[in-house]
Amino acid sequence: MKKPPLIFPKMRLPFILLLVCFAAWGVAANMTDPLVKVFSQIFTMSSFQSALVQFSYYGAYFCLAIPAAFINKRYSYKTGVLTGLGLAIIGAFLFYPASQSLTYGYFLTALFILAGGLSILETSASPYVISMGPSENATKRLNFAQSFNPIGTNIGVFLAASLILPNLNPATAQERIDMSVTQLTTIQTAELNAVMTPYVGMALLLLLIWLAIAITKAPSIHLTKIHPKINLSTTFTNLFKNVHYKYGVIAQFFNMAAQTCVWTFTIRYVMNALSTDTDNAGTYLQYSMITFLLSRFAMTWLMGFIKPTILLVLSTIVAASLSIYMMYNPTIYGVWALVAISACMSLMFPTIYGIALQGLKKDTQFGAAGLVMAMLGGALIPMVQGLLIDQYGVAFSYIIPAICFIAVTCYALFDLNTIRTDQI
Numbered sequence: 001m002k003k004p005p006l007i008f009p010k011m012r013l014p015f016i017l018l019l020v021c022f023a024a025w026g027v028a029a030n031m032t033d034p035l036v037k038v039f040s041q042i043f044t045m046s047s048f049q050s051a052l053v054q055f056s057y058y059g060a061y062f063c064l065a066i067p068a069a070f071i072n073k074r075y076s077y078k079t080g081v082l083t084g085l086g087l088a089i090i091g092a093f094l095f096y097p098a099s100q101s102l103t104y105g106y107f108l109t110a111l112f113i114l115a116g117g118l119s120i121l122e123t124s125a126s127p128y129v130i131s132m133g134p135s136e137n138a139t140k141r142l143n144f145a146q147s148f149n150p151i152g153t154n155i156g157v158f159l160a161a162s163l164i165l166p167n168l169n170p171a172t173a174q175e176r177i178d179m180s181v182t183q184l185t186t187i188q189t190a191e192l193n194a195v196m197t198p199y200v201g202m203a204l205l206l207l208l209i210w211l212a213i214a215i216t217k218a219p220s221i222h223l224t225k226i227h228p229k230i231n232l233s234t235t236f237t238n239l240f241k242n243v244h245y246k247y248g249v250i251a252q253f254f255n256m257a258a259q260t261c262v263w264t265f266t267i268r269y270v271m272n273a274l275s276t277d278t279d280n281a282g283t284y285l286q287y288s289m290i291t292f293l294l295s296r297f298a299m300t301w302l303m304g305f306i307k308p309t310i311l312l313v314l315s316t317i318v319a320a321s322l323s324i325y326m327m328y329n330p331t332i333y334g335v336w337a338l339v340a341i342s343a344c345m346s347l348m349f350p351t352i353y354g355i356a357l358q359g360l361k362k363d364t365q366f367g368a369a370g371l372v373m374a375m376l377g378g379a380l381i382p383m384v385q386g387l388l389i390d391q392y393g394v395a396f397s398y399i400i401p402a403i404c405f406i407a408v409t410c411y412a413l414f415d416l417n418t419i420r421t422d423q424i
Contacts, residue, residue, distance in 0.1 A: 004134040006141055011132040014078075014218040018125050019148045020209055021081065025118045026152025027202055028088070030263070030289060031160050032057050032111065035195070041168055041278075042191050043104050048386040054260055056108040058379035060115035061122075061372055068123035069369035077131070078218060080124025085210040088117030092203030099196035102188055107195070114199075119372055126353060127368040139308050139354030143300045146350035150293035157289045159198040161282040167194035168278060235366050244418060245367055248356025249374045251411035255348045257377030258319070258404035261385045261397075262341055263288065268394045269338060273330040284335055288342040295346035308351045309415045316409040319344035323402035330395040341401075348408060355415055377404075 007015050032053060040050035064087075072080040091114025098106040129145045130138045169187045176184055239245055266288060270281035299311060322341050326334035353371050360367040381400060388397040 004136050006137060006144070007133045011218060013216055014213075015129070015132050015145075017209070017213050017216060018081070018129055019145055021085070021121060021125050021213075022145055022148040023152035023155075024202070024206060024209060025088075025121060026149040026154075027156040027159070027205075028092075028114060028118060028152075029057075030153040030156030031164075031198055031202075032115075032156075035107075035111075035160075035164075038164060038168065038191075038195065039104060039107070041173075042188055046386070046390055048383055048390060050386070052108060052383070053111065054264055054382045055379040056112045057115040058256065058260065058375045058377070060112045061119040061375040062379065064116040064119040065123050065369040065372040066366075068120035068372070069366045071120065072124055072127070072365040072368075077124045077128035078213070080120055081128065082210060082214060084117045084119070084121030084124060085206055085213070086117065087120060088114050089203050089206045089210065091115070091117055092199045092206065095196045095199035095203075099189075099192040102185065102192060107192075110199075119375075123369050123372045126350075126372075127357070127364055130354070130357065130364075139351065140300065140303050142354045143296070143303060143308070143347060143350045147293075147296040147300055150289060150296050150346065154286070154289040154293055157282070157286045161279070161286060163198050164194050165278050165282050167191060170277075232366075235363050238363050239360070239367055239370060242360070244358070244415070245356050245360060245370075247411050247414055248352055249370050251408050252349070252352050252356070252371050252374035253377035254404040254407035255345075255352055255377070256375045257381035258401040258408070259345050259348070260378035260382050261401045261404070262323075262338070262345070264382050265385060265389065265394055265397065266338060268389065269326070269330070269398070270335050272394050273335050274332065284339060288339045291339055292342040292346050295343035299347040307416075308347070309355060309412050311347055312351050312412040313409060313416065315344040315347060316405045316412060320402045320405035320409065323398045323405065327395050327398050327402075334395070338398075344405075352408070352411070 035053045039053060040046070043050075068080055068084065071083055091110055091112070094110035094113060095107070098110045126142060126145075129142050133141050168191055171179070171187065176187075179187070263285065266285045267278060267281040270276065270284045271278065274281070299315075302311060319341050322337045322344070326337040329337070353368075356371055357364055357367050381404065385397045385400045388400065
């Protein structure tokens with residue numbers, strides 16, 4: 001029997017442009033992770049206060065997902081993609097005035113707008129990818145598209161490591177307190193300009209992507225045709241009663257919580273374990289991103305032979321075990337265990353996303369929004385981990401991602417034991 005094509009033939013160019021989008025928001029997301037450490041140093045804050053970076057970023061994902069669903073439902077996925085890119089461009093450009101203000105709150109505002117755009121983009125792009133080919137291989141297609149996200153994450157970490165982290169002044173918190181206002185302002189200006197530069201550059205890149213997508217025509221036969229009338233009550237009732245979908249949203253919450261916790265405090269963990277500086281610690285975050293990238297392509301290939309949910313079970317169990325190991329071994333071995341967790345995380349987001357959307361049909365747009373809103377886990381849980389770091393140290397704090405991985409394991413086991421005959 002002939003295998004179904006991964007992509008409908010006339011959708012190849014739009015699909016390629018979406019791959020670029022997946023890479024682009026990977027750049028944004030992983031330039032953000034080091035900002036927790038960066039802002040804690042620049043503005044002399046606690047781990048809990050600096051974790052507000054992730055709260056702003058993933059909180060925006062939560063707030064803008066439903067509006068994105070309305071756009072997709074009323075117009076089209078392409079309109080949603082363009083709207084998301086446009087808002088992200090505005091947010092990225094706002095890093096320039098934020099850098100001139102020397103105010104933490106302005107950066108959080110710019111980051112919120114940027115992430116809001118990416119929320120709309122992701123809510124639109126992922127189901128758009130699912131619609132671009134046969135339903136039989138939708139999860140594999142989404143995993144392949146998501147494989148380009150870690151290409152962006154590696155670029156994002158590289159930009160942070162080469163343009164932001166080296167430009168941080170080594171002055172300690174106490175030394176900054178003892179400085180005159182003029183001295184401190186001079187140092188903070190230079191540091192915040194370093195933060196601003198890659199974000200403004202990314203805004204220009206996103207603008208080029210926006211123009212390319214806007215002028216590219218996609219065959220209407222494959223675009224989701226949506227009737228303008230929206231029955232929200234029926235849609236939300238259907239989604240709430242769908243246990244498989246509902247548990248998928250919960251699993252995605254804990255998955256994003258785990259992923260954000262692991263990467264947000266990687267630099268802090270490595271600095272503590274190896275008694276090294278920020279620059280050297282950032283190298284291990286880069287190793288994690290490379291591992292994530294290579295593993296995602298490997299996992300997509302394995303899905304041709306092994307059911308995605310089985311891979312999800314195995315990956316989450318290994319990730320939880322590695323998290324517990326590194327808690328008790330804050331040495332070079334714990335650091336490599338931390339890097340290895342990224343291999344396990346590589347398939348989690350798109351796999352949960354794909355299997356949770358199975359069978360939603362006309363409710364897919366709002367179902368996708370719910371799964372993006374679940375990224376709120378990346379906003380809330382890192383602050384819990386930040387509190388644990390302030391109280392008990394960074395190594396112990398990795399009990400948080402361990403618990404989150406176990407929660408995802410439960411969903412994967414639930415899916416394996418659920419008989420499903422519906423398709424996307």
